[in-house]
Amino acid sequence: MKQQDHDRHSAVHPNRRTVLKGAASAAALGTSGALGTFSELALAQANLRAQITQIPGVGKGAPTDSDWQKVGELCLGPTKASIKEGEFKGVELSFMGLNNQNLHNLLFRGFLKPWEAYTGAKISWIDLAQADYNPRLQQAIATGTVDFDILEMGAPFEGDVCGKGLASEMPDWVKKQIDIDDYVDYLKPPVGTWNGKTYRVTIDGDCHNFNYRTDVFSDPALAKAWKDAGNAGEWGVPKTWQQVQAVTKFLKGKKIKNQNVFGYLDAPKPWGGFGFYFLGSRASAYAKHPDDKAWLFDIDTMKPRINNPAWVRAIQDVIDALPFEPADQLNADPNTTGFQQFLAGIGSMIPWWGDIGQVAKASDTSVIGDIVGFDILPGSDDVYNSKTGKWDKLASGPNHAPNCAYLGWGVYVMARVNADEKKHKAAWSAAAHLGGKDLSLWMVMYPSGFQAHRTSHFQYDEWVAAGYDKKYITSYLNSQLGSYNHPNRAVEPRIPGIFQYYSIAEDELTKIFAGKVDAQTGANNIAASWEKLTDQIGRERQIGLYKASLGV
Amino acid sequence: MQLISMQNSVPDSNDLHHQPVTKRAPGSRKAAGRALVLLASLGFLLVLLTQVLRTTGTIAAGFPDWRPILIAYLVWTVAFGVGQVLTRGERGKRALFLLPAVFFTVAVVIFPTIFGIYIASLDWNLSSIEGPRFSGLDNLRGMLNDTYYWNALGNMVFYTVAVLGEYAIAFGLALLLSAEIRARRIFRVVFLLPMMLSPVAVSWMIGKSLLEYRFGPAATLARYLGWDNPAFFASPTMARFSIQAMDAWVSIPFIMIILLAGLQAMPKEVQEAAKVDGANGWQSFWHVTFPIMLPVSITVLIIRIIFKLKLADIVINVTAGGPGGATDTVSSFIYRVYRDRSNVGYGTALAMVYLLLIIVLLTLMLRLSRRWTQNVA
Numbered sequence: 001m002k003q004q005d006h007d008r009h010s011a012v013h014p015n016r017r018t019v020l021k022g023a024a025s026a027a028a029l030g031t032s033g034a035l036g037t038f039s040e041l042a043l044a045q046a047n048l049r050a051q052i053t054q055i056p057g058v059g060k061g062a063p064t065d066s067d068w069q070k071v072g073e074l075c076l077g078p079t080k081a082s083i084k085e086g087e088f089k090g091v092e093l094s095f096m097g098l099n100n101q102n103l104h105n106l107l108f109r110g111f112l113k114p115w116e117a118y119t120g121a122k123i124s125w126i127d128l129a130q131a132d133y134n135p136r137l138q139q140a141i142a143t144g145t146v147d148f149d150i151l152e153m154g155a156p157f158e159g160d161v162c163g164k165g166l167a168s169e170m171p172d173w174v175k176k177q178i179d180i181d182d183y184v185d186y187l188k189p190p191v192g193t194w195n196g197k198t199y200r201v202t203i204d205g206d207c208h209n210f211n212y213r214t215d216v217f218s219d220p221a222l223a224k225a226w227k228d229a230g231n232a233g234e235w236g237v238p239k240t241w242q243q244v245q246a247v248t249k250f251l252k253g254k255k256i257k258n259q260n261v262f263g264y265l266d267a268p269k270p271w272g273g274f275g276f277y278f279l280g281s282r283a284s285a286y287a288k289h290p291d292d293k294a295w296l297f298d299i300d301t302m303k304p305r306i307n308n309p310a311w312v313r314a315i316q317d318v319i320d321a322l323p324f325e326p327a328d329q330l331n332a333d334p335n336t337t338g339f340q341q342f343l344a345g346i347g348s349m350i351p352w353w354g355d356i357g358q359v360a361k362a363s364d365t366s367v368i369g370d371i372v373g374f375d376i377l378p379g380s381d382d383v384y385n386s387k388t389g390k391w392d393k394l395a396s397g398p399n400h401a402p403n404c405a406y407l408g409w410g411v412y413v414m415a416r417v418n419a420d421e422k423k424h425k426a427a428w429s430a431a432a433h434l435g436g437k438d439l440s441l442w443m444v445m446y447p448s449g450f451q452a453h454r455t456s457h458f459q460y461d462e463w464v465a466a467g468y469d470k471k472y473i474t475s476y477l478n479s480q481l482g483s484y485n486h487p488n489r490a491v492e493p494r495i496p497g498i499f500q501y502y503s504i505a506e507d508e509l510t511k512i513f514a515g516k517v518d519a520q521t522g523a524n525n526i527a528a529s530w531e532k533l534t535d536q537i538g539r540e541r542q543i544g545l546y547k548a549s550l551g552v
Numbered sequence: 553m554q555l556i557s558m559q560n561s562v563p564d565s566n567d568l569h570h571q572p573v574t575k576r577a578p579g580s581r582k583a584a585g586r587a588l589v590l591l592a593s594l595g596f597l598l599v600l601l602t603q604v605l606r607t608t609g610t611i612a613a614g615f616p617d618w619r620p621i622l623i624a625y626l627v628w629t630v631a632f633g634v635g636q637v638l639t640r641g642e643r644g645k646r647a648l649f650l651l652p653a654v655f656f657t658v659a660v661v662i663f664p665t666i667f668g669i670y671i672a673s674l675d676w677n678l679s680s681i682e683g684p685r686f687s688g689l690d691n692l693r694g695m696l697n698d699t700y701y702w703n704a705l706g707n708m709v710f711y712t713v714a715v716l717g718e719y720a721i722a723f724g725l726a727l728l729l730s731a732e733i734r735a736r737r738i739f740r741v742v743f744l745l746p747m748m749l750s751p752v753a754v755s756w757m758i759g760k761s762l763l764e765y766r767f768g769p770a771a772t773l774a775r776y777l778g779w780d781n782p783a784f785f786a787s788p789t790m791a792r793f794s795i796q797a798m799d800a801w802v803s804i805p806f807i808m809i810i811l812l813a814g815l816q817a818m819p820k821e822v823q824e825a826a827k828v829d830g831a832n833g834w835q836s837f838w839h840v841t842f843p844i845m846l847p848v849s850i851t852v853l854i855i856r857i858i859f860k861l862k863l864a865d866i867v868i869n870v871t872a873g874g875p876g877g878a879t880d881t882v883s884s885f886i887y888r889v890y891r892d893r894s895n896v897g898y899g900t901a902l903a904m905v906y907l908l909l910i911i912v913l914l915t916l917m918l919r920l921s922r923r924w925t926q927n928v929a
Binding site: 132134135138139141142160163164268269270271272273326327328329330331333340341344346496497499500503504507510511512513514515516533536537538541 | 875878
């Protein structure tokens with residue numbers, strides 16, 4: 001099993017002690033004059049980071065537009081170093097992005113307002129709901145009507161956009177300004193690149209981590225009831241999907257603080273393709289074998305694996321768990337499970353992106369506050385080996401395979417600005433401002449829709465200084481770092497039309513969960529539809545891109 | 553009286569309005585008109601052909617987009633109008649009243665429909681790097697094996713039949729509001745309010761708030777009344793009825809207001825005569841009111857069915873077609889095929905077939921209703 005590897009790996013990353021040691025050494029160097037101006041710059045940057053992360057301060061209410069503007073203003077340093085005041089006067093840029101949860105573009109507006117005031121450029125905004133994003137982008141690409149200069153986009157679409165020459169290659173000065181080498185390893189090339197060229201300013205790192213209620217799993221009454229019911233092992237946070245199933249069944253009808261308590265929350269309702277990630281999180285430990293990079297398709301043929309025993313087992317788990325979840329769970333999409341259920345105190349386990357940890361602690365909309373713990377996704381006692389067609393029990397223990405779903409959002413500049421040098425520079429400057437090292441720290445600390453994605457984001461003391469509880473934030477960041485660096489992580493395929501595959505699967509899954517077809521039949525139907533889609537898009541090309549996305 | 557004198561007056565030979573159309577255009581003007589139309593048509597066809605050849609990659613010349621073709625069409629319509637006046641004189645001038653509407657209809661209805669049929673014959677996925685490919689009838693063959701499409705069509709039968717229930721309720725309300733009851737004007741306004749709401753707003757206000765399982769007032773009331781798990785969208789049957797109920801809530805006022813207008817236009821004497829003849833309330837309704845209201849009823853039912861066949865917004869917002877396709881409509885399925893899967897060719901083919909089905913269904917309904925109303929009369 002790879003848990004030990006993961007723990008060992010985490011240990012070499014910065015913690016409070018190593019950071020303080022480093023700071024003391026740096027200070028010693030500074031006073032000795034060995035570093036001179038460099039130490040002053042480093043100190044200034046440290047001060048800036050401490051200053052912005054106090055706006056408004058974790059636990060002091062949800063940030064507002066004025067907070068975003070303040071942060072944007074304070075982080076203008078790198079822009080001022082490379083751009084003269086008013087240099088982009090007369091330049092008009094169009095920015096297309098999301099407005100999920102009133103975040104994303106709404107924050108960008110605030111961050112870029114001081115940038116606009118300083119540079120003289122003007123930005124107009126195209127705001128899209130998550131579900132509208134994919135079709136709007138696909139239509140713009142297919143019909144050659146790209147009407148935006150800057151685009152907020154996820155890595156899964158890089159095949160569609162960069163592969164068709166629609167994006168502008170990142171200039172070297174931007175790479176330097178955003179300190180591109182600071183990205184965590186799994187977000188380094190090939191992610192963000194196409195044919196060796198870099199296109200993306202990363203502003204997000206994505207993985208599904210396991211969010212659980214600490215009060216439920218430390219409750220003595222539940223622990224006693226668990227023992228009394230004759231369950232094996234101690235009452236505690238499940239580490240495998242087998243345990244998740246057992247706990248979910250056990251919790252049905254139990255109460256904590258006079259409230260009904262539920263176990264795992266599935267998200268069976270379609271969510272524009274994004275809901276498929278949640279089945280993926282249940283399936284990765286079964287389907288992603290440590291000896292095989294692929295888990296969704298056979299690597300040489302694009303033959304779907306969705307109907308193999310591993311995926312069917314994950315589907316069956318959902319079918320088995322649904323009767324033990326809230327009565328209307330069949331009509332719950334991931335937005336419901338995350339924001340209307342888990343954060344509102346219903347259910348005790350969900351997989352989600354990092355938003356849950358940010359919102360639970362730093363937003364007024366959360367009811368549960370800090371009684372949340374985090375971990376990498378549960379493992380499985382056995383893992384399916386697609387090459388042998390057998391279930392393997394690993395000598396190292398349960399198989400873990402964190403689902404690196406979506407690979408995070410990035411900011412891309414479109415190729416249409418290339419013809420105009422001033423516009424090109426302005427667009428990249430705006431993108432670099434949004435993806436700046438210090439600004440990104442604020443974004444991953446507060447509700448923004450983005451989660452940690454730089455090595456420098458894992459300096460835990462910065463989070464504690466901002467107001468996060470040490471134990472809480474250690475658990476939160478470790479779950480992410482553990483997923484990013486896990487040697488058996490399941491990586492999103494960056495192939496064109498990937499959301500079409502997911503959307504087709506969602507439709508069939510809803511039939512399965514409603515009891516219209518059994519798990520194997522439904523999975524076979526999905527596989528057949530995926531085969532058709534691969535042929536329609538172009539099998540040979542898809543095979544090549546799938547291999548590239550897995551680094552094969 | 554002046555009125556009488558006007559009625560009795562003989563048409564004045566100088567009154568242009570009463571003159572028969574005798575003015576013909578002279579030969580030279582006719583020739584000029586024909587030449588203008590011919591030239592404009594040739595010009596338009598040349599521009600169109602050039603652009604088609606450029607798009608197919610046959611030639612390099614042409615325009616970067618299709619906007620010039622639209623301008624050429626507009627120029628051609630103007631030239632055609634002028635040509636009509638030149639060649640047909642007064643008759644041509646009269647044609648000018650109709651031509652703009654014809655050209656507009658051609659541009660926004662007939663051409664898109666024909667172009668839609670062409671798109672429906674393509675294998676066109678927006679993610680495919682090869683772009684659109686002609687696939688003949690493949691999309692139609694695919695449709696025949698598409699269980700989702702047939703499932704959605706089956707659901708449409710349920711939703712369409714449910715219109716009869718909406719009609720019955722609306723008729724009851726219309727009778728109530730046409731009766732001499734207190735505050736009936738207020739009731740009329742109140743009953744109309746749901747119709748004024750956007751279906752998307754209804755989806756959120758009712759489907760996602762009022763009927764919400766955890767905190768929705770309707771769910772709380774249902775629990776109070778003894779329903780342990782008031783989940784309105786969790787089982788296929790319940791979900792289908794809940795969607796139908798929401799759509800009915802929005803639409804019943806529309807049916808009601810048309811029926812109310814019909815009831816108010818009905819001659820009072822007929823009702824009074826029925827009373828004199830000793831008919832009770834039910835007999836009066838069934839033998840007098842209902843038959844008289846039949847033409848209005850048929851009209852409103854047909855309009856309502858047309859709207860019902862387009863049902864999508866509430867379904868997309870509340871259940872996304874689930875659970876298990878139980879609430880899916882043809883429109884919401886096409887929406888997913890087109891929007892979530894970028895499958896333009898297949899989505900258009902489904903829409904075209906559905907359009908055809910609606911036309912056939914409504915033609916049949918109109919014929920049957922005509923025969924039925926004649927029989928009743």
